[in-house]
Amino acid sequence: MKQDLPPILELKGLVKSFGALQVLKGIDFSVQPGELAFIIGPSGSGKSTLLRCCNRLEEPDGGSVTVDGIDITAPGVDINRLRQKIGMVFQSFNLYPHMTALGNVTLALRKVQGMDKATADAKGRAALERVGLTDKADAYPNQLSGGQQQRVGIARSLALEPLIVLFDEPTSALDPELVGGVLKVMRELRESGMTMVVVSHEMAFARAAADRVVFMDQGQIVEQGPPEEVFGNPKHARLREFLATLADRH
Amino acid sequence: MNPVVNVPPTMSTLDRFLFSFFNPDIAGRYWKAIAEGFVTTTWLGVTVIITGLVVGLALAVARAQHVKPLNFCIIVFADVFRALPPLVIIIILFFAFPYIEMAMSAFTATWLSLSLVLAAFAEEIFWAGILAVPKGQWEAARSTGMSRLETLQHVVLPQAVRMTVPPLTNRVMAITKGTALGSVVALHEILNVSSSASSESGNATPLLVGACAYLILFIPFVWFGRWIETRFAWKR
Numbered sequence: 055m056k057q058d059l060p061p062i063l064e065l066k067g068l069v070k071s072f073g074a075l076q077v078l079k080g081i082d083f084s085v086q087p088g089e090l091a092f093i094i095g096p097s098g099s100g101k102s103t104l105l106r107c108c109n110r111l112e113e114p115d116g117g118s119v120t121v122d123g124i125d126i127t128a129p130g131v132d133i134n135r136l137r138q139k140i141g142m143v144f145q146s147f148n149l150y151p152h153m154t155a156l157g158n159v160t161l162a163l164r165k166v167q168g169m170d171k172a173t174a175d176a177k178g179r180a181a182l183e184r185v186g187l188t189d190k191a192d193a194y195p196n197q198l199s200g201g202q203q204q205r206v207g208i209a210r211s212l213a214l215e216p217l218i219v220l221f222d223e224p225t226s227a228l229d230p231e232l233v234g235g236v237l238k239v240m241r242e243l244r245e246s247g248m249t250m251v252v253v254s255h256e257m258a259f260a261r262a263a264a265d266r267v268v269f270m271d272q273g274q275i276v277e278q279g280p281p282e283e284v285f286g287n288p289k290h291a292r293l294r295e296f297l298a299t300l301a302d303r304h
Numbered sequence: 305m306n307p308v309v310n311v312p313p314t315m316s317t318l319d320r321f322l323f324s325f326f327n328p329d330i331a332g333r334y335w336k337a338i339a340e341g342f343v344t345t346t347w348l349g350v351t352v353i354i355t356g357l358v359v360g361l362a363l364a365v366a367r368a369q370h371v372k373p374l375n376f377c378i379i380v381f382a383d384v385f386r387a388l389p390p391l392v393i394i395i396i397l398f399f400a401f402p403y404i405e406m407a408m409s410a411f412t413a414t415w416l417s418l419s420l421v422l423a424a425f426a427e428e429i430f431w432a433g434i435l436a437v438p439k440g441q442w443e444a445a446r447s448t449g450m451s452r453l454e455t456l457q458h459v460v461l462p463q464a465v466r467m468t469v470p471p472l473t474n475r476v477m478a479i480t481k482g483t484a485l486g487s488v489v490a491l492h493e494i495l496n497v498s499s500s501a502s503s504e505s506g507n508a509t510p511l512l513v514g515a516c517a518y519l520i521l522f523i524p525f526v527w528f529g530r531w532i533e534t535r536f537a538w539k540r
Contacts, residue, residue, distance in 0.1 A: 138449035148444035152462050162448035
């Protein structure tokens, strides 16, 4: 992680409401190059909405989202071009069921970046190799396990060579025995220097791999810091309560 | 010469039945005219299917752009043309449009009427298919930088169209059979030709020949629809 460089992602005063319900109440948050920021919090705290504002899948109502120095909420920006640099991995994988794994990974390369098929396929296979699925290139999503599907989802983001990858509860839809494979890929990705923002409940992964843990509650960032501090010495009562409910569950 | 062939009074019941419905002489006399009707019906059907499906798909794609005034017009179009009987539209186009300097042939009136009705139904079916594709598919594609239109073209429509094949096949069949409505504006399609031949000869055989012509035309179509359904189905 490089502290002295300008942040890859910077949110300032981010506000978002759904109807009368304000889900983000002025978020200030930034992520340094190579950093893995891990967002935790009770359901309904705004974690996923925060993540989805970072590539404008949700339109923020106020504040700014800056990616690599460009305000992606400014009027007239080419959001489609910017989104290629912001990878996103979904809870429900969202693979295209009518395409093979390789087809899923190369679609944007071919149709958005205009790459010819041979070049796109080579890049796609390299991305599949990074997630350990070289031999599944020609498999359709329904022929893959949930864990494999999610790794294809990660490869689909990586193929575009993003500056940052957003993970929206990437293991929540997986059977417990399949979680490990996905976390392993995420860990390797982190070690290769990828900037990542992860919304998840995998606390063991957060302890082991996160640079910073961010606790959100009721649309605000309540506390953040290195995992050992946030988990070992929580300052806010709400964070202590949240961690206690998690401990009860295990 | 009077073309009417009377049933000889001395015949048995079975012979009378065969004479009236399966009469080779009558069939030989009229098959050529019915074959010409077959060509007209086929040509009309093909042009209706192409126009109706292309316009219907274009309207569904336009509707997916979420432009409110445009969507209002599309919905009004779809509702009106799904509600009106095609026969009424044919009659208006053929008999009323000459008064506003827009006279058209019987073929054009029938083609336009059926195409508009098919387009209205096809738009609704395609639109339902587009809505049935999970939202996550849009989000995944958009998050990789694909535009709304690119997402529709490469991700959503290929899945939507698969889902719409069965309802679309049924609707296309029902509307293509409406080519018979062209008979009211004297279009020489299968039904018109065979029913006039039938009245002219006083014998039902031409109607049976016409029925065979419909079977020859539509049975392969049913098979084609079934083939498309299996061809485009994929296991989830």
